[in-house]
Amino acid sequence: MRKDHLLVSLFLSTILCSAEQANAQSKSTxxxxxxxxxxxxxxxxxxxxxxxxxxxxxxxxxxxxxxxxxxxxxxxxxxxxxxxxxxxxxxLIRERVGDRSTVKIGNRTFDLWKDVIIWEPCFATVDAPIVFVTNPDHVDAETIKGKVVALQFTEQGQSDPRKVIPWRYVSFVVRDWALKLANKGAKAILFVSDDRAEQAWNRAIPDRIRGTYRIEGRPSRQYLNGIPIVWVKKEALDLVRQPNQTFQANVYGEAFTYxxxxxxxxxxxxxxxxxxxxxxxxxxxxxxxxxxxxxxxxxxxxxxxxxxxxxxxxxxxxxxxxxxxxxxxxxxxxxxxxxxxxxxxxxxxxxxxxxxxxxxxxxxxxxxxxxxxxxxxxxxxxxxxxxxxxxxxxxxxxxxxxxxxxxxxxxxxxxxxxxxxxxxxxxxxxxxxxxxxxxxxxxxxxxxxxxxxxxxxxxxxxxxxxxxxxxxxxxxxxxxxxxxxxxxxxxxx
Ligand SMILES: [Zn+2]
Missing domain, CATH: 3.40.630.10 (Zn peptidases)
Structure with a gap:
């Protein structure tokens, strides 16, 4: 490096140094x-x-x-x-299940938010036979088309580590399976608790009553459109599994802004x-x-x-x-x-x-x-x-x-x-x-x-x-x- 260059660069570095120092000084103040x-x-x-x-x-x-x-x-x-x-x-646009919604399995009417949880709002009237399945992956569209598909929560196929928390376990099973079954033509999807899902029941109620939120221009957070997702407790399993069982539901949605x-x-x-x-x-x-x-x-x-x-x-x-x-x-x-x-x-x-x-x-x-x-x-x-x-x-x-x-x-x-x-x-x-x-x-x-x-x-x-x-x-x-x-x-x- 030539001497004049050295001087210029020394000069420049002095300016840069003092600028940096000033920066550091004002930062510390x-x-x-x-x-x-x-x-x-x-x-x-x-x-x-x-x-x-x-x-x-x-x-x-x-x-x-x-x-x-x-x-x-x-x-x-x-x-x-x-x-x-x-x-x-x-x-905020809030979308939630309307309180007038009703669910009936066979002759039994289920009390909303007590005996039955409706997962998300939609507008649907369903009156159809129940078909009980054990694995949604192994069921063909012909079997479930036009029917209400019932299934019990199960860890089968859920390798996600999040499943250890019951609430998340439930959320992921619903998300993964409801969509699959809806795509195969189910009229409604009826989940029955297993022991782990049952642990999430009390937490799920206020959460589902609350509903979901969005803003204009952002997509709705419902998984399915017009196909009810319903969840009942484990005690209802025998009733759900009875041969030739029927399912009736009227589900309403409400939306309002805040x-x-x-x-x-x-x-x-x-x-x-x-x-x-x-x-x-x-x-x-x-x-x-x-x-x-x-x-x-x-x-x-x-x-x-x-x-x-x-x-x-x-x-x-x-x-x-x-x-x-x-x-x-x-x-x-x-x-x-x-x-x-x-x-x-x-x-x-x-x-x-x-x-x-x-x-x-x-x-x-x-x-x-x-x-x-x-x-x-x-x-x-x-x-x-x-x-x-x-x-x-x-x-x-x-x-x-x-x-x-x-x-x-x-x-x-x-x-x-x-x-x-x-x-x-x-x-x-x-x-x-x-x-x-x-x-x-x-x-x-x-x-x-x-x-x-x-x-x-x-x-x-x-x-x-x-x-x-x-x-x-x-x-x-x-x-x-x-x-x-x-x-x-x-x-x-
Ligand atoms: Zn945060």
């Missing part, structure tokens, strides 16, 4: 605004019984959203929702040009509300880890950006109705309140305060889920500089049985080809139970996760170039 005590306070408030589990489709989610917007305002964030507010409201809301806030960037681009920090407000899981026990699912942890983290990150804005703007979204099928994030991805092209990266967090203190998950960093190597590398570098979490590598794999990558709010953005990663400390035995309470959260770990997410976002927001999408990126499903 701002990171002091992320305080464990404040995170703890926000977490405990949001996960309190006061908000009754923040269920989408109830006033409780809206109440929690109002509280979050007020905290965002206090943190110095500007509104970035509709019409100069912190809110983006959208209609508002849900995304809370949207921002901190403007400092660079005249880059301020028009946004780094999106994402969490979800809602959880599973009040359910009768076990009579006499706590029935409120407060969702402290899922996802009050990330809601509190976003407020803390917001305070840090307010103290020290980056070149690009920071956008904060507390999504609604995640537990009902990522509906808030699908809605925002379809109707962004900032230009869609201006979203440079999505940093989503869901459940970030449990499990071993030194481990974490970062999803979206393993092909085929890796949609931006640039973004993944920044997050990995910030982990190496900061918390040094041992990163789980199993849950991001396409072969992992939980399919966890597909279960949080980054997904709708990934489908829009926006670079995205998913911060999480993964599931645990308290997941989606009333025991997911604030007192069980490791606040120190939650604070580390918050700082890591902040540092990643701050680096992305100050980088000269926006993260690129991996060429040929395509999800496996």
């Amino acid at each position: 701002a990171i002091a605004a992320i305080r464990q005590e404040e995170i703890k306070k926000d977490l405990f408030t949001l996960a309190d019984d006061h908000f009754r589990g923040r269920e989408a489709g109830t006033p409780d989610e809206l109440k929690a959203a109002m509280w979050l917007a007020e905290q965002a305002r206090k943190a110095g964030l500007e509104p970035a929702g509709d019409d100069g507010t912190y809110f983006q409201f959208y209609p 508002p849900s809301v995304n809370v949207v806030a921002k901190v403007k960037g400092t660079d005249a040009k880059l301020a028009n681009e946004y780094v999106l920090f994402s969490a979800h407000t809602d959880h599973d509300g009040v359910r009768e899981v076990e009579p006499g026990k706590d029935s409120i699912l407060n969702g402290a880890d899922d996802n009050a942890t990330a809601c509190a983290a976003l407020l803390a990150i917001g305070r840090a950006f307010h103290k020290q804005p980056a070149k690009r703007s920071a956008l904060f979204i507390w999504h609604g109705a995640e537990e009902r099928g990522l509906l808030g994030s699908y809605y925002f991805a379809e109707h962004p309140t900032v230009p869609a092209q201006s979203l440079v990266a999505v940093l989503n967090a869901d459940m970030i305060g449990m499990n071993a203190p030194d481990s974490a998950g970062l999803l979206g960093i393993t092909p085929p889920h890796l949609n931006s190597a640039d973004l993944a590398n920044i997050a990995l570098a910030e982990n190496a500089k900061g918390p040094k979490f041992k990163l789980d590598t199993a849950w991001d794999k396409a072969t992992h049985f939980e399919g966890f990558y597909f279960r949080s709010d980054h997904l709708p953005y990934v489908r829009k080809n926006i670079p995205a990663i998913f911060f999480t400390t993964l599931t645990h035995p308290l997941y989606h139970t009333p025991a997911d309470e604030a007192a069980t959260i490791n606040i120190e770990k939650l604070t580390k996760m918050t700082k890591w997410m902040y540092a990643t976002g701050f680096s992305v927001a100050n980088a000269p170039e926006r993260p690129k999408i991996v060429e040929g990126f395509k999800l496996e499903k």
Whole structure:
């Protein structure tokens, strides 16, 4: 290298160094605004019984959203929702089985939600003989055409490890078999419990009464259209199996809308040009509300880890950006109705309140305060889920500089049985080809139970996760170039 070149390069590296130092310095000033005590306070408030589990489709989610917007305002964030507010409201469409629906087997009338569960809403009148089958794979269309197919839940052919949890076992058997039998011409499908399915009965009732949710433009979540799926308890097995048995049902569906809301806030960037681009920090407000899981026990699912942890983290990150804005703007979204099928994030991805092209990266967090203190998950960093190597590398570098979490590598794999990558709010953005990663400390035995309470959260770990997410976002927001999408990126499903 010639001397003048050396001088130029020394000069350049001095400038670059000082720019990086300034970046690091401003980052460390701002990171002091992320305080464990404040995170703890926000977490405990949001996960309190006061908000009754923040269920989408109830006033409780809206109440929690109002509280979050007020905290965002206090943190110095500007509104970035509709019409100069912190809110983006959208209609949830709820579809459920009508209470007038009736089921009769032989001469016995079954009481809806007591002796019989109707799996999903539809409009159907059925009066047909029952044919009992033992294996839906080994039955031909000729045998079942125009008949009601009855079968007992069985583990046969269910090699999925999820079957160990009765509720999931039931869900997967229904999903797999109902469709097969409907395609072969069944008029209705009648499931009878085995011992394992019977264990899921009490949990299934409130779930099926609740029904399913969608938003305009997203498909209905019913498996079958116009073919009732009915489930009775094990005690009805003999009745169902009687020769020449008959089945009658009138099934009705109901649909109505209810508002849900995304809370949207921002901190403007400092660079005249880059301020028009946004780094999106994402969490979800809602959880599973009040359910009768076990009579006499706590029935409120407060969702402290899922996802009050990330809601509190976003407020803390917001305070840090307010103290020290980056070149690009920071956008904060507390999504609604995640537990009902990522509906808030699908809605925002379809109707962004900032230009869609201006979203440079999505940093989503869901459940970030449990499990071993030194481990974490970062999803979206393993092909085929890796949609931006640039973004993944920044997050990995910030982990190496900061918390040094041992990163789980199993849950991001396409072969992992939980399919966890597909279960949080980054997904709708990934489908829009926006670079995205998913911060999480993964599931645990308290997941989606009333025991997911604030007192069980490791606040120190939650604070580390918050700082890591902040540092990643701050680096992305100050980088000269926006993260690129991996060429040929395509999800496996
Ligand atoms: Zn969640």
